[in-house]
Amino acid sequence: MPGPIYTAHESAGPPMLGKTLPQLLYEACEAYQNPRALNQPEGDGWAPMSLDDFRERAEYTALGLLDAGLNRGDKVAFLLHSDVNFCVSDMGCLIAGLIDVPVYLSTAPNQMQYVIDHAEASALVVADEEQLSVAEEILPQLPRIHTLVLCETDGEKPSPSLPDDVSFFTLEEIQEKGKTSTSDVEGAIDDLLDKVHPQDLATLIYTSGTTGKPKGVMLSHENISYNATTSISELSGFEAGPDGEVAISFLPLTHVFARALQYAYMYKGISVYFCHPDNLVDALPKVQPTAFASVPRVLEKVYAGIQKKIMEMEGLQKTIGTWALGVARQYRMGEHASLPFTLKRKLADALVFSKWRKALGGRVKYIVVGGAALQPDLANTLAAAGIETLQGYGLTETSPVIAFTRPERNKPGTVGDPLPGVEVRIADDGEILTRGPHVMQGYYKAAEKTEKVMSEGWFHTGDIGEFDGNFLKITDRKKDLFKLSTGKYVMPQPIENELGSQPLVDKAIVIGNGRKFCAALIFPTEDQVRAQARQLGIDDSQPFEELLKERAIVDVFQELVDDANEGMDHWSTVKRFALIPDELTVDSGLLTPTLKVKRPKIRDAYADEIDALYEESPSPERETKRKAVIVA
Incomplete structure (x- = not known):
């Protein structure tokens, strides 16, 4: 029998049900007048768009798309950057009763083509001329597409080579069509909004998938509106309106996490500044955000940067930096601190921690972390410096939030308690099950796959x-569990997460299915390894693969592995590892667009390294075709 049902904390507010996504916009426009609601990157700054301008452009887009030949219920695919154009196009579709299908720009053209074709999209909206060239390549294989819309041009409207039956417009032309399509725009919009209902399908979001073809997750207006509004309302102290919080947005709106949060920001009428992840370091001090969403890897890189900077300091500066970092590592969120430690922390804050906060803009109140596990030690270290992280958990299929830590109930190592309206229980085999208004309508055109993950209203998360x-803790991914030849089952994620949180490690993959013991493929972070080499007096200019053979460098990684092994069942500990001088990327096909590891492809790509790890008597340094370092 499954365990008890867990729900929100007794102090939580009510679930916010029964709203469409356009309703969130119109309620925000009634409540707030924000001249800088959406801010588009432009040169060294941002071009602002007011909340009312956003509403008007979305309305014209809705009317224009319908005037261009689309009908309620049609699918519109997006090849868009995560910016204002995405928001306008998305809200335009939602007002018009169209279903949008965002496609990851990082995927290969044939994968884009698969998603657009499977979704049966009638129209395609592209960001710029770069994506227009992708559209030219794939449109001949997409006979259902009859409308193509280009958001931005480099000058005059281009003349792409398109199939004869495809009509081509700029977004500005679509909006102008909408503006002139009727003499009563307000009445036409009211008619459209009356036809949109909370249970209507709002979007198809294709999961990137670590194996097999991506699946189209069907999310309704209420799925997302409930999740977004209820989540943001649970953030105590969150200030709404133009003088309230300021957010910076750099995660992909193609993913439901960033997108739902954008609806929440819109609902609260705050200012949002869009930013490409590569420009985040420069943007933070300019925007000075009070809130943003992140994935753990971004914060791990921030922490790695802090450690690297301290490592490269000299004299008194280095002594102070090292001491302050040691103080931060001793801090435990929620635990009573002694007076001597409190005084040390205050001194460290004045000398060092204030500079950490300044690098993040100096005003951050909330960093909401999702997408993967945030290591407790990192959460505690940042909290010591006055940088609080809130860990959330969910999936595309759950719109996305199932649970998250609140500012007043923040326990590192957990993902907090369930959202109001959400039910969670643990199955006999340890799998997390959830039920509530956040659960998807199903997988598009895949009833059998839907049935596999749904049982009596409960969604099986995997x-x-x-x-x-009442705090939920994620221990592993069900499909990542493997069995050793000894019959023992191994959960790889605890050690992978521990190693992956170290600045020297970019990725770590624990292996051992059908083998006698666990081993690991470790992909080091090159700039951190070179900095470590300088510290050890080793020539850091040599080729990376040669640097990884240095005994002192290998010993440093051995210490990291030993530390990660602590507290684990002996059969789960990593006995041998390979240091591999490669970087796992989306382009290589070894990571999904949401940066999850494709384990089967990793095993195929590094078969030689894996075999070498399991030789009866491996040499301490054996070269494979990739010159990996093998350590007994």
Whole structure:
């Protein structure tokens, strides 16, 4: 029998049900007048768009798309950057009763083509002339597409080579069509809004998938509106309106996490500044955000940067930096601190921690982390410096939030308690099950796959977890569990997460299915390894693969592995590892667009390294075709 049902904390507010996504916009426009609601990157700054301008452009887009030949219920695919154009196009579709299908720009053209074709899209909206060239390549294989819309041009409207039956417009032309399509724009919009209902399908979001073809997740207006508004309302102290919080947005709106949060920001009428991840470091001090969403890897890189900077300091500066970092590592969120430690922390804050906060803009109140596990030690270290992280958990299929830590109930190592309206229970095999208004309508054109993950209203997440009081803790991914030849089952994620949180490690993959013991493929972070080499007096200019053979460097990684092994069942510990001088990327096909590891492809790509790890008597340094370092 599954365990007890867990729900929101007794102090939580009510679930916010029964709203369409356009309703969130119109309620925000009634409540707030924000001249800088959406801010588009432009040169060294941002071009602002008011909340009312956003509403008007979305309305014209809705009317223009319908005037161009689309009908309610049609699918519109997006090849868009995560910026204002995405928001306008998306809201335009939602007002018009169209279903949008965002496509990851990082995927290969044939994968884009698959998603657009499977979704049966009638129109395609592209960001710029670069994406227009992708459209030219794939449109001949997409006979259902009859309308193509280009958001931005480099000058005059281009003349792409398109199939004869495809009509081509700029977004500005679509909006002008909408503006002139009727003498009563307000009445036409009211008619459209009356036809949109909370249970209507709003979007198809294709999961990137670590194996097989991506699946189209069907999310309704209420799925997302409930999740977005209820989540943001649970953030105590969140200030709404133009003088309230300021957010910076750099995660992909193609993913439901960033997108739902954008609807929440819109609903609260705050200012949002869009930014490409590569420009984040420069943007933070300019925007000075009070809130943003992140994935753990971004914060791990921030922490790695801090450590690297301290490593490269000299004299008194280095002594102070090292001491302050040691103080931060001792901090434990929620635990009573002694007076001596409190005084040390205050001194460290004045000398060092204030500079960490300044690098993030100096005003951050909330960093909401999702997409993967945030290591407790990192959460505690940042909290010591006055940088609080809130860990959330969910999936595309759950719109996305199932649970998250609140500012007043923040326990590192957990993902907090469930959202109001959400039910969670743990199955007999440890799998996390959830039920509520956040659960998807199903997978598009895949009834059998939907049935596999749904049972009596409960969605099977595929994640393994447990409850610590009312706090949910994720321990592993069900499909990542493997069995050793000894019959013992291994959960790879605890060690992978521990190693992956170290600045020297970019990725770590624990292996051992059908083998006698666990081993690991470790992909080091090159600039951190070179900095470490300088510290050890090793020539850091040599080729990376040669640097990884240095005994002192290998010993440093051995210490990291030993530390990660601590507290684990002996059969789960990593006995041998390979240091591999490669970087796992989306382009290589070894990571999904959401940066999840494709384990089967990793095993194929590094078969030689894996075989070498399991030789009876491996040499301490054996070269494979990739010159990996093998350590007994």
